Amino acid sequence: MVKLKRKNPFLILLAIFLLIIILHWGGVLQPVERLIFKAIRPLSNDLYLWGNNISASYEERTEKEELLARIEKLEAEVKTLAIDRAAYYEVLSENEKLRKQLDFVDNHNFSTVLAHVIAQEGLFTTAQRRDLIIDKGRQAGLREGLAVISDGGIVIGKIVAVEEESARVCLTTTPGCQLAVSLQNEARTQGLSDGRLGLTIAMDYIPQLEKIAVSDIVITSGLSSEIPRGLVVGKVAEVKSESNEVWQSALIEPLLNFNNLTIVSVVLP
Amino acid sequence: MFKTFGQFLFLLLGSLLLAVFQFSFFSALPLWGQYLYPGIIVVVFILFFVDLLPALYFILAFGFFLDILSFQFFGVYSLVLASSALIANFVLKNFLTNRSLYSLLAVMFLFIFSYNILLVMANFILLNGSFKLGDISFWLSLGGQFFWGGLSAVLFFSPLIFWFKKFKPFFLEKKQLV
Structure with a gap:
């Protein structure tokens, strides 16, 4: 058998x-x-x-002294911002009038798609290279290169990969996540920002002649077709400039803590 | 392959839940918590206390769900987990003479090391990624996984020995009475 x-x-x-x-x-x-x-x-x-x-x-930091120092710093910032806000509204009002007169098209028209963060992913578990995974994908109209903003309108990163029902977002502080940005200084300096160590953002190869100051606001420049102009990325925290060097660089501080992001919006231009 | 449909369903649901937990919950924890990979720990326990084949069944299901959820090259997790299981099983069968805590720790560390090295190689080959031996994040991640794997082995060894002794006394040799 x-x-x-x-x-x-x-x-x-x-x-x-x-x-x-x-x-x-x-x-x-x-x-x-x-x-x-x-x-x-x-x-x-x-x-x-x-x-x-x-x-x-x-x-959460529970030391009293640290909290008090932070409150003091924030109070000072609020006072400065109140003055800036008043000036801003004056300029905005004048801008609206001029636009109507010149029949300008509003270039801030963009829609957003709300998404929840459902995971963090990276090849190795490290603070430097963790991308966010959100629960919206191709079905919701997302594609690579779109900017992702927090609920406060601050740019937190951009989409680097898309599936049907999910997408991967690189944070602006992740090395390799580059954005076309512009400084709100006199010269309106433009360049590329790149993440550093998962903690901060850097803008290199800025000509020495360009005047950059700490606290200059950094916005998206609009040179990328997928990301509209004027979205806030951060503010300059440090300027590295040597007189004998051709270039200078700026360290940019994000305006919010990326560790606690749970809801984001994807900007559809 | 599966004695009952219930066993098959239990495997699928269990591996799906574990994959979602690993993908979403543990990735949101502080860095020290992110080093805990429950999937790897479960695979090693199945490999050590049961056998290679059930471990591979689990890897097939768990790896599939993890590959769906993640943005890595599809199949990389299943492949790397299976390869690590084969390596660990080879050492377990040929070099470790008993099922003691030390053997479990050895299998756990070997599995974790193989998993990480193979993942680096897969990233290099499939995704044109780069890797430097001096990359501190790799060694930190490895150290963190060793810690949690070792801790899990120490904590769960005795209860699991008791459990499996109850149902499958393969630790005892049957002696024939003369």
């Missing part, structure tokens, strides 16, 4: 694995993947919020 060979379970597993890979790259598994992602999205969102709350409470 001929004995039937027992099926090798390892070969079966390998065959299933290869089949899954082929079906994925062939696009056959896409409806299944989208369904799974949609099903776990609420759970994913809640779990990320839970983890984020733990992270936020861990990072």
Whole structure:
């Protein structure tokens, strides 16, 4: 009697694995993947919020002196901002009148797509290279290169990869995440910003002749087709300038803490 | 392959939940918490206390869900986890003579090391990524994973030994009475 060979379970597993890979790259598994992602999205969102709350409470500074110093600094900033705000509204009003007179098109017309952050991802667990994963993707009209802003309108990064139901966002502080930016100084200096160590943003190769000051606001320059002009990126925290060097560089401080982002908006130009 | 449909469903749901937890919850924790990879710990426990085949079944399901959720090259997690399991199993069967805590720690550390090295290689080959041996983030991540893996092994070894002894006394040799 001929004995039937027992099926090798390892070969079966390998065959299933290869089949899954082929079906994925062939696009056959896409409806299944989208369904799974949609099903776990609420759970994913809640779990990320839970983890984020733990992270936020861990990072809370409780030293009294530090808090008092921070309050003092913020009060001084509020006073300066109140004066700037008054001047801003005057300029805005004048600008509106001039636009009407000259029949200018409003170039700040853009819509946004609200998204929840559901995970952080990077090859290695490091503060330097963690991208955010959001729960909106191609289906919501997203594509690579779009700017992502916080609920306060500050640019936090841009989309670097898109799937049907999710997208990956690189933070402005991540090395390799570059944005076309402009300084709100006299010369309206333009350049590329790049992340440094997951903590700050740098703008290099600024000509020595350009005058840059600490606290100059940095905005998107609009030179990138996907990112409109005028979105706030940060403010200059330090200027590195040597008289014998051809270039100078600026360190830019983000205006908010990227560790506690849970809701963001994607700017659709 | 699976004795009951229930076992199959349990595997799928369990691996999906674990993948979502690892992807969303642990990635949101402070840096020290992000080094905890529950998926790796579960795979090593299955490999050590049960066998290679159930571990590979789990890896197939868990890796699939992780590949769907992540933006890495599809299949990289399944491939790297499976390869690490094969390496760890080879050492377990050929070089470790008993199922003690030290053996579990050795398997855990070897699995974690293989997983990270293979992930770096996969990133280099598939995604044209770069890696420097002096990259401090790699070694910090490895150290953090070693810590959590070692801690999990120490904490869960005794309860799991008791559990598996109850259902599968493969630690005891049957002696025939003369």
